Amino acid sequence: YLTFNFFIESLLAGLCLFLLLVYDALIRLRGTSGTLPGKDGFPLVGCFPMLGKHKERMLMKWSSSGLGPVFYARLGASRVLVLNGYDVIKEALLQRPLAMAGRVESDLIQELYDGKHGLIQLDHGPLWKEQRKFGQTTLGGLGMGKRSFEVTIVDEFNCFATTLENELNMNEPKGVNLTRMLRLYAANVISSLIFNQTFESSWFAENDVPKHTARFLILLMYVPGLKNLPFVRQQLAITTRTRLDKVKIFRTLVEEHRKSRDPNEPRDFIDCYLNVLAKNKGENSSFTEKQLLYYIADLFLAGTETSATTNAWALLLVLKNPEVKRKLRAELDVVGKQPTLVSSNDECRMPYTRAVMQEVFRFRPAVPFNIIARKTTSELELKGYKIPAGMPVIANLWSVHHDPVTWAPDPEIFRPGRHLDDDGNFVPSNHVIPFSVGARSCIGRNLAKNELFVFITSVLRRFDLELADGCHVGDISGDSGMLLHPPKYKVKGSVK
Numbered sequence: 228y229l230t231f232n233f234f235i236e237s238l239l240a241g242l243c244l245f246l247l248l249v250y251d252a253l254i255r256l257r258g259t260s261g262t263l264p265g266k267d268g269f270p271l272v273g274c275f276p277m278l279g280k281h282k283e284r285m286l287m288k289w290s291s292s293g294l295g296p297v298f299y300a301r302l303g304a305s306r307v308l309v310l311n312g313y314d315v316i317k318e319a320l321l322q323r324p325l326a327m328a329g330r331v332e333s334d335l336i337q338e339l340y341d342g343k344h345g346l347i348q349l350d351h352g353p354l355w356k357e358q359r360k361f362g363q364t365t366l367g368g369l370g371m372g373k374r375s376f377e378v379t380i381v382d383e384f385n386c387f388a389t390t391l392e393n394e395l396n397m398n399e400p401k402g403v404n405l406t407r408m409l410r411l412y413a414a415n416v417i418s419s420l421i422f423n424q425t426f427e428s429s430w431f432a433e434n435d436v437p438k439h440t441a442r443f444l445i446l447l448m449y450v451p452g453l454k455n456l457p458f459v460r461q462q463l464a465i466t467t468r469t470r471l472d473k474v475k476i477f478r479t480l481v482e483e484h485r486k487s488r489d490p491n492e493p494r495d496f497i498d499c500y501l502n503v504l505a506k507n508k509g510e511n512s513s514f515t516e517k518q519l520l521y522y523i524a525d526l527f528l529a530g531t532e533t534s535a536t537t538n539a540w541a542l543l544l545v546l547k548n549p550e551v552k553r554k555l556r557a558e559l560d561v562v563g564k565q566p567t568l569v570s571s572n573d574e575c576r577m578p579y580t581r582a583v584m585q586e587v588f589r590f591r592p593a594v595p596f597n598i599i600a601r602k603t604t605s606e607l608e609l610k611g612y613k614i615p616a617g618m619p620v621i622a623n624l625w626s627v628h629h630d631p632v633t634w635a636p637d638p639e640i641f642r643p644g645r646h647l648d649d650d651g652n653f654v655p656s657n658h659v660i661p662f663s664v665g666a667r668s669c670i671g672r673n674l675a676k677n678e679l680f681v682f683i684t685s686v687l688r689r690f691d692l693e694l695a696d697g698c699h700v701g702d703i704s705g706d707s708g709m710l711l712h713p714p715k716y717k718v719k720g721s722v723k
C-alpha cells in the first residue's frame with residue numbers, strides 16, 4: 228500500500244512539474260509590458276538562481292549596468308516590477324501613493340491567514356484601509372513612539388540587561404550569543420502594546436517556518452504551483468498547524484481581555500479593538516474577532532525579527548568600530564547625568580547618537596527591499612513605460628542607501644559622521660528610508676526607532692562589551708533571506 232501511495236505521489240508530482248513547465252512557456256509567450264526592459268531567467272524559478280546571496284545588491288547591479296531605474300525581473304511565475312534609486316521610488320510610491328498600494332493575494336496566503344485577514348498581506352481596498360488606519364491611530368494612542376511608552380521599552384530593556392549580565396558571568400570564556408535575548412526584547416515591547424503583558428518566551432513571535440525553509444517559503448510565494456508537491460504540502464501543513472496554535476493562544480488572551488476590560492480605560496491594542504467590535508455590533512464591518520487574531524500575528528511578524536535584527540546590526544557595527552563607540556560614550560557622558568537611562572527627550576542634544584542610528588539604518592537596513600511585493604492598483608506610466616494593473620512591485624531600498632552619487636565617496640563604509648554638518652549638527656536624510664515610503668510604509672517606525680535608541684544608549688551606559696575572543700567577524704556583508712541578518716557573533720565583557 229505504501230509503495231503504491233508513493234508511486235501515485237511521484238506521478239502527481241511529475242504531472243505538476245509538467246503543467247508548471249507548460250504554464251511557464253505560456254508566460255514567456257504572453258510578453259507583458261511592451262518595451263519595459265527586464266530579465267526572465269530560468270523556467271519555473273525565473274531569476275531566483277541568478278540573484279545570489281544578496282538579492283538587493285544584484286538587482287541594483289542589474290539596474291546600473293544597463294536595465295535602468297525601472298525594469299522587470301521574473302520571479303517564479305510573475306514578472307515583478309523592480310524600482311531602483313531615490314527618484315523613481317519617490318515618484319512611484321510617494322507622489323502617487325495609491326498607485327502601488329496593493330498586495331498579491333494568493334491561495335497560499337489565504338491558506339496561511341484563513342482567508343483575507345491580518346494587515347501585511349491584504350490587498351488595497353476598504354478592509355486594508357480601515358484596519359491600517361485603526362492600527363496607526365491605536366498604536367499612536369497607546370503611546371507608540373512617545374515619551375509615555377518609552378518607560379515600557381526601558382522596562383523591557385532592563386529585563387534584557389539582567390539576562391545579559393547573568394549570561395556574561397556564566398559564559399566567561401566563550402562569549403554570549405545575543406540572538407534570543409534581542410528577539411525577546413523586541414517581542415515583549417510589542418506584547419506590552421497588544422496584551423499589556425509580557426512573556427518569558429518569544430515563541431509566538433517566532434517564524435512559523437524553520438529557518439532553512441524560510442528561503443523556500445519566499446520561492447513558494449512566487450511559484451505558488453509548488454505547493455502541490457508532496458514535500459511542500461507536508462511543510463505547509465506544519466506551518467499552518469503552528470499558526471493555528473498561536474491563534475488559539477491569542478483567542479484565549481482576547482477572551483481574558485473581554486472579561487476584565489473597562490471600555491472607558493482601554494489598556495492595550497486588544498481593548499481598543501474590542502471597543503470597536505462592540506460599537507459596530509451587527510453592522511457590516513471589517514472588524515471581526517478573527518481579523519483581530521491575525522492582526523496580532525502580523526504585528527509580531529512585522530515587528531519582532533526586524534527590530535531584533537536592527538539592534539543586532541547596531542551593536543555589531545559599534546563594537547567593530549571602536550572610534551564610533553568612543554564618540555557615543557563621550558556624548559552619553561555629557562547628556563546622561565542620571566544613573567539610569569537617557570530618554571529620547573535628549574535626542575535633540577545627541578546628534579552623534581542620531582547619526583549612528585541613521586547610519587545603521589542606511590548601511591544595513593533589516594528590510595533591504597520588500598520581498599513581500601506590493602502590487603499596482605491600476606495601469607500607469609512610469610519613466611515612459613506603460614505598467615499594467617496588478618503587477619507585483621519591489622522597491623529596492625538598498626539602491627537608495629548605497630547610491631554611489633548620494634553617498635560619495637564611500638557608500639560601502641560605515642561612517643556616522645556623514646550625517647553631521649560642519650558644526651556637528653545632525654542632518655536627517657530623506658535618502659535613508661528603511662521603513663519604505665508611501666501608503667504601505669511601516670506603521671511601526673517610531674516604535675522601532677525608540678527601541679534602537681534605548682538599546683544603543685542603555686547598552687553603552689550599562690555594559691563594557693567587546694566581540695568575544697576568536698570572533699573576528701571579518702565579512703560584515705550579512706546574509707539576506709527574508710531579512711538582511713548580521714553574521715553570527717558573540718560578545719564578552721562586564722557591567723560598568
Ligand code: HEM
Nearest residue numbers: 347529530533534537594597661662663667669670671675
Ligand atoms: C527596524 C525595524 C523595522 C523595519 C526595518 C521595518 C520595515 C518595514 C518596511 C520596509 C515595510 C514596508 C514594506 C512595503 O513597502 O511593502 C514595513 C511594513 C510594515 N511594518 Fe515594519 N519595520 C520595522 C518594525 C516594525 C514594527 C516594530 C512594527 C509593529 C509595531 C511593524 C509593523 C509593520 C506593518 C504592520 C507593516 C505592513 C503595512 C502595510 O502593509 O500596510 N514594523 N516595515
Ligand SMILES: *[C@@H]1O[C@H](CO)[C@@H](O)[C@H](O)[C@H]1NC(C)=O
Nearest residue numbers: 379419420422423424425494
Ligand atoms: C499595563 O497597563 C498599565 C496601565 O496602563 C501600565 O501601567 C502597565 O505598565 C502596563 N503593563 C505592561 C506590561 O504593559
Ligand SMILES: *[C@@H]1O[C@H](CO)[C@@H](O)[C@H](O)[C@H]1NC(C)=O
Nearest residue numbers: 352353354510511512513514
Ligand atoms: C459589506 O462589506 C463588504 C466588504 O466591506 C462589501 O463588499 C459589501 O458590499 C458590504 N455589504 C453591505 C450590505 O454593506
Ligand SMILES: *[C@@H]1O[C@H](CO)[C@@H](O)[C@H](O)[C@H]1NC(C)=O
Nearest residue numbers: 404405406407714715716717
Ligand atoms: C545564536 O543563537 C541562534 C539561535 O538562537 C543561532 O541560530 C546562532 O547560530 C547562534 N550564534 C552563534 C554565534 O552561535
